[in-house]
Amino acid sequence: MHNFTATYTDQYQLAMAQVYFKNGQKDNTAIFDYSFRKLPFNGGYAIFSGLEDLLEIISELRFSEKDLEFLKTQGFDNDFLQYLKEFRFRGTIYSSAEGDVIFPTRPVLQVEANIIEAQIIETILLNLLNFQTLVATKASRIRLVAGESQLLDFGLRRAQATGGYFATRAALIGGFNGTSNVIAGKNFDIPLSGTMAHSFVQSYDDELTAFREFAEGRPEKCVLLVDTYNTLKSGVPNAIRVAKEMEERGEQLLAIRLDSGDLAYLARESRKLLDDAGLAYVKIAASNQLDEYVIKSLLEQEAPIDIFGVGTNLVTGDPDGALDGVYKLAWAGGKPRIKISESIIKITLPHKKQVFRLKDDNGNCIGADVVGMFNEEKIEEMYHPFEPYKTMKISSYLHEPLLKKVLEDGEVLIPKRNLKEIAEYSAKRLAELPKEYKRFNNPHIYKIGISKELKEERDLLIKNFKNSI
Ligand SMILES: Nc1ncnc2c1ncn2[C@@H]1O[C@H](COP(=O)(O)OP(=O)(O)OP(=O)(O)O)[C@@H](O)[C@H]1O
Ligand SMILES: O=P(O)(O)OC[C@H]1O[C@H](OP(=O)(O)OP(=O)(O)O)[C@H](O)[C@@H]1O
Ligand SMILES: O=C(O)c1cccnc1
Numbered sequence: 001m002h003n004f005t006a007t008y009t010d011q012y013q014l015a016m017a018q019v020y021f022k023n024g025q026k027d028n029t030a031i032f033d034y035s036f037r038k039l040p041f042n043g044g045y046a047i048f049s050g051l052e053d054l055l056e057i058i059s060e061l062r063f064s065e066k067d068l069e070f071l072k073t074q075g076f077d078n079d080f081l082q083y084l085k086e087f088r089f090r091g092t093i094y095s096s097a098e099g100d101v102i103f104p105t106r107p108v109l110q111v112e113a114n115i116i117e118a119q120i121i122e123t124i125l126l127n128l129l130n131f132q133t134l135v136a137t138k139a140s141r142i143r144l145v146a147g148e149s150q151l152l153d154f155g156l157r158r159a160q161a162t163g164g165y166f167a168t169r170a171a172l173i174g175g176f177n178g179t180s181n182v183i184a185g186k187n188f189d190i191p192l193s194g195t196m197a198h199s200f201v202q203s204y205d206d207e208l209t210a211f212r213e214f215a216e217g218r219p220e221k222c223v224l225l226v227d228t229y230n231t232l233k234s235g236v237p238n239a240i241r242v243a244k245e246m247e248e249r250g251e252q253l254l255a256i257r258l259d260s261g262d263l264a265y266l267a268r269e270s271r272k273l274l275d276d277a278g279l280a281y282v283k284i285a286a287s288n289q290l291d292e293y294v295i296k297s298l299l300e301q302e303a304p305i306d307i308f309g310v311g312t313n314l315v316t317g318d319p320d321g322a323l324d325g326v327y328k329l330a331w332a333g334g335k336p337r338i339k340i341s342e343s344i345i346k347i348t349l350p351h352k353k354q355v356f357r358l359k360d361d362n363g364n365c366i367g368a369d370v371v372g373m374f375n376e377e378k379i380e381e382m383y384h385p386f387e388p389y390k391t392m393k394i395s396s397y398l399h400e401p402l403l404k405k406v407l408e409d410g411e412v413l414i415p416k417r418n419l420k421e422i423a424e425y426s427a428k429r430l431a432e433l434p435k436e437y438k439r440f441n442n443p444h445i446y447k448i449g450i451s452k453e454l455k456e457e458r459d460l461l462i463k464n465f466k467n468s469i
Contacts, residue, residue, distance in 0.1 A: 004057050006087055007067045009123040014071065017116040018080045026083070030115040031331035031352050032122070033107040034129060037345055040137050040320040044443025045433060047140045047426055048108055049170040050132030051098035055412045057128070058089050058121055089117050090410045094403040099173055099426030101433050103446045105345065105385065106355050106371050110403055115332060122327045130325040131163060132170040134317040139174025140430065142310060144438060145296040150307040152193045153179040154287060155315030167315035172419045173426055188419055195223035195257045195285065207234055211242040219251040223285060226256045226270070236270045240277045255283035255307060263288065264303035271304040283307055291318065338461040344386045349454065350461055356399035365432045366397060367444065372451035382449025392449065
């Protein structure tokens with residue numbers, strides 16, 4: 001399905017790549033870390049999403065003839081274009097598992113490749129992982145408050161252009177049950193769901209006929225939208241009449257949908273009307289600018305809503321425009337590399353690394369990940385990245401390595417999981433996270449530490465840099 005070619009990148013990647021190519025650095029190994037700095041939604045965790053799409057796209061990424069012709073018009077040299085003609089990603093990627101809970105400032109994924117290949121994939125990697133992780137995190141927050149209710153993604157029409165395609169996939173990883181998005185349903189094997197639009201009801205001279213014809217035309221999973229004229233005086237009574245007619249044909253109305261007004265009040269009153277008519281099986285769906293806060297409030301008001309349709313706030317990751325994920329160089333030219341910054345959080349971690357999740361003997365997550373050198377297996381003590389006196393003995397905890405080799409020599413190594421499996425894994429990992437990290441107000445801050453060896457390596461690079469200026 002993915003139709004990306006290697007021009008899905010920023011021009012500066014190609015400008016840098018051409019210099020590496022001309023100066024004989026094209027076979028230099030580089031290591032880049034993908035990490036992010038700030039948790040979205042002022043939350044306590046994020047859900048990693050987008051990995052399988054990324055791996056599939058990277059393993060197939062090539063420059064087409066047309067791409068090369070275009071790049072020629074942009075002033076790139078013939079010998080470099082000739083090199084790009086043969087381009088394919090031959091590197092190795094180590095990554096956290098898709099669906100895992102992830103935290104800021106520690107590598108979520110590591111790319112080891114020749115510097116040109118590693119650089120060219122930066123943009124698509126950030127584009128895919130930042131967006132899906134943002135939306136999966138939003139979806140997961142909505143799932144946390146929604147309990148057992150059905151959650152449907154209605155966001156395609158409000159998504160930033162084609163982003164809705166990947167947003168739907170991420171929503172499923174975060175815990176949604178279905179989508180109205182037909183192309184995502186088809187390509188990702190996601191259950192399709194849906195109701196009817198106001199236009200359908202409006203297009204008839206009366207609401208009852210509209211409901212009747214819809215129910216006759218599509219009796220399976222029929223949901224009637226009851227708020228076009230007057231929910232309690234017209235919509236619900238007409239839906240009840242049609243439900244009764246359906247019963248006579250041996251069919252069942254699945255649900256009614258509320259899309260405006262006070263959803264708690266209308267759901268309660270509609271429930272009463274349906275129950276009094278002997279239609280306790282007819283469910284109530286609600287939509288209209290829902291998010292985790294509105295759904296939480298509706299459920300606290302004991303609104304009898306069984307199905308929530310969420311669009312805009314889910315697929316745009318409202319109110320956060322983007323996850324601030326970055327791709328930073330940790331190794332090149334046979335040496336560790338560092339980026340120094342006035343802002344401490346922007347100072348990078350050099351070297352190839354491994355990240356461990358610390359767990360107690362019962363397998364419970366203690367609320368900390370530690371970053372070590374790639375070959376470290378057990379870390380005695382972890383250090384706060386920038387406060388040298390903050391240390392913690394960790395040798396007694398289990399160390400679960402998080403970065404696994406997922407792609408080598410351009411070939412994807414991990415078996416493809418369906419979205420249900422990824423979502424189940426995600427729910428399991430989220431369940432392992434203590435609840436303090438999942439509350440919306442002032443969640444506990446998950447600790448990220450570094451090993452002594454990594455800290456010494458980093459401090460040495462900082463010192464050398466200071467001495468050199
Ligand atoms: N009982 C409720 N508690 C909390 N939030 C609610 C409740 N009912 C609706 N909302 C939310 O309040 C927001 C605004 O609802 P509002 O009633 O202003 O819009 P509307 O129904 O579209 O307006 P209109 O009735 O003019 O069409 C929406 O996000 C909606 O989901
Ligand atoms: O509010 P959101 O979370 O974005 O959920 C999606 C919204 O999109 C639809 O409205 P729209 O007015 O586009 O079409 P409709 O006529 O079917 O209501 C639907 O009725 C929801 O209100
Ligand atoms: O099926 C629905 O009810 C639906 C689909 C997209 C957007 N809003 C509602």
